[in-house]
Amino acid sequence: MRYVLIGGFLLSILGVAVGAQDSTPVVEARVVTATDAVHPNSVARIAVIAQVASGYHINDHHPTLEYLIPTELKLEPTKQATVKDVVYPKGEMKRFAFSDSPLSVYQGTVVMGADLEIARGVPAGMVTLKGKLSYQACNDHACLPPANVPLTVNLKVVRAGVPLKHMHADVFDRIQSE
């Protein structure tokens, strides 16, 4: 009886693991800010750190072939903050079984940067921007449908003159223009 119960328990764990695998996204992403707060009438830097599951790749923002769906970071502007610039990393040139020529793709950890313009009269408090990271992932022999990772950018606005603390220098050092 004890062995039956243990077996049942192990099977239930296996079931949960399989179920989780079914809904695990190929790309996960999070947002970090360059400073602990931002000033009105300034440019705030944020980074989106995307993690592409092992064995998969997503397309470069400027894909090698016309038919490929590019990776894109989209943030919805508000009255308090608008997107000034988005910086995508340079893709890696990789060969795949399904393509005669190498393709420029992102694999592993991908860091994108965005400069946000904070409006002049924004009072102290929290500012939130919604957005998404759009991508289309493939492995060497199959592709998944285009998908989005929803993103939320929370910025703490403080009065001009309040000193800002710099954060995540290692992440922002990785951001390089293509």
Added chain:
Amino acid sequence: MIEERKEASLENNEIPTNAESPPPPKKASAAKLLAGAALAVAFVVGIYYVNLLWIAPAVMSQTQAKGSAQHPLAPDFTLTDISGKRFNLSDYRGKVVMLDFWATWCGPCRIEIPGFIALQNRYGNEGLAVIGISMDDGPQPVVEFYKQFRMNYPVAMGSEKLGELYGGIIGLPTTFLIGRDGRIYAKHEGATDIAVFEDEIKQLLGENSTAESTNFKQVGQMVSNDKIELGNPAEINSEVPGVDISKLTAAQKTTFEKHLEGIQCTCGCNYNLLKCRQVDRACGVSRRMARDELAKFLKTHV
């Protein structure tokens, strides 16, 4: 308290002992052992013959009548191809159908297409019909691709719902091989060697159209668990996609849908649960949440 529990538990697990010593074990005689062994052998032989003469034939005849779970009937559908011609899958009964779910943005799909064109040329007269189901968002790139690659078989625009009927198309390409009898014999996920398809097509072309093939041998790797699983129409056609609410009355359905509208989906979509199910059928988070809510609803309302 813990100590007390431990003691109680130990007491419960104790082997009961008597003040008197237990009776000595009886020695089994050789004759009794032999008789027992003979009975056991007779029992096993009996079970074997009962299975051979009654159970197996009954299961076999039932399988032949309904079709085996291994080769399920391909769900029928009606679509209009990109040239404007309407067709049903059932129109192709009697032919071997190669049903290819693909997209123009999918490199592994594109590399297979010239091979499919060649197979259609080579085996079309013998009864092969290749059908392409594009999972692109719109027809424009598909029409351009069709012309550029001089495709020689019908291509229609698919949908998530159609994919769900075929068990959910998670990765592209996904290709089904359907026999002359309308049953699915193979499902290949990902780019597959054209020789694998050719071998399997030749096998299916050699079968007659009425009986289920029992000789079909899968050549290449099919799917991870080697099972062809189709979607549940009650879940696919539900007002809450992915959740079977067919057992609810009309009033209960309305109540349940309103209940889902009051719950926020946690997938990050910013929709309520019902809206997320309707907008994003593939969302695993809202599907699981809505199914959990249905289970609770059934306990309290039905």
